[in-house]
Amino acid sequence: MRTTGQARSELAVVGAEPFVRIVGVEKVFSSRTRAALKALDNISLDIAAGEFVSIVGPSGCGKSTLMMLVSGLIPTTRGEIVIETSKVNRPYANLGIVFQRDALLEWRTVLDNVLLQADIRHLDRRKLTPTAVDLLARTGLAGFEKYYPWELSGGMRQRVAICRALLGNPSLLLMDEPFGALDAMTREQMNLDLQRIWLQDRETVLFITHSISEAVFLSDRVIVMSPRPGRIAADIRIDLPRPRKLSMREESSFGRYVAGIRETFQSFGLLKED
């Protein structure tokens, strides 16, 4: 539990081979009725095992597209993505995924939603049920196993979606603006909860967000993307001790990271101040 930023970066160095390698990736969406749209241009990025990496960028810069490419759900136009040792051409086996919309299946109870993976992968539900119950308890949802999604608040629903992604103890967790639809207070709590879970499990995380301070708060590294076609504009290592506290956001070291990222945004001609 008591891990400092120092130990974290050492851990990242130990794994010589990156866990995820994105090499020269380009994505063009072509359509018969509209002009081809270049979403991503020459993206190269290495992510170490156990690293928490956030991607921030203006709307439409291709952040979500990059995540979809890493998930293996859509193919790259050029370049390749390697997870562990194998090239991605279908979803990586040990993957957890969380979207902005919780995508809960309304006809399943909370517990059955978390156990979805068991049904898809033909695993033994009885063996996984204690794991699912435990995950729900860790995210403050103990006692809600038999509830249906419509009986829960937005924050609770997203917690269920996170539990569902964590069920198989994934080594790679992809999160596409998971807290974007939540109110500010719930969002802060979710940030704390996610940090706590990650400090325990240490999965590799690729986290997409609009919020600069959320990215700094959660990440080992923040990748800043340029407007479309998305390129990597900055790659910033966040050396702040963990576990991080909400009060750290008022400290100058935290503020410097946020200011640095904001300046990168301003260099794109975004966030204009008169």
Place this chain on the structure above:
Amino acid sequence: MAMPSVPAGTPDAAELAPLGSRASSSYLYPLIATVVLFAVWELATRFGNISPLILPAPSKILATAVDHFPVLMRMSAVTAYEFVLGFGLAAVIGLPLGALIVYSRPIEMTFYPMLVAFQTIPKAAIAPIFIVWLGTGIMSKVLIAFAISFFPIMVDTIIGLRSSQPETVYLVRAMGGTPYQVFRHVRFPNALPAIFGGLKVASTLAVIGAIVGEFVSSDTGLGYLLLVANGELDTRLVFACVLVLTLLGLAFFFAIEAMEKVFVRWHVSARQAEAAASGE
């Protein structure tokens, strides 16, 4: 003016009105409306200057229905058999065809325009052709009931299967799910509310189809009995036939709605009904 039948209904209504938010209200309101409608009808026929040949009193219609109970039951059995079978056929063909159209572009391009074109043909206009093909027996009525109730089932299946949230599909695919698993765990359950919408519309249309078929040519069924009664100027029996037909259609509709309640308890429509029932 003396009102022999209305006071029987009104004190009850006044007494029960404060309980409007209770579960009983879902039965109470339609019950009151029905009682009032029939009371007005009864009074109009008794005290208004209306010939019983044009509009018989509800009490007379009910008496006729009781008198003719055995024949009405026999005829009902025939008509019910026709529309249930026609509806069943429409479901058995409409559902898979809807799914095929969603999953196969070539099948969609080949059949969909043809099916839409067929839908625009008034079924009553081609009913005589079905009689020529299949004879005056039951099968021609089954076919008409099928033809008229098939389209909403197919269209609502298509709409339902296409309305999944993309993220839910991605999720199952990211777990290594096959297209069949995406169908079984996401698309199909998600489509059920729409499918039941189609089935409910189709259930009422199937009844119409069976009657249209019987009108064109038959020697049995409620539609046949209705025509015979009409020919004999037995307006009471005509209305008795309509009454029984209405009850049959209602029973069929509610049977499907009961199935829907079992299969899609989770849906918004069911939740609202549940919330209303529990007084929230």
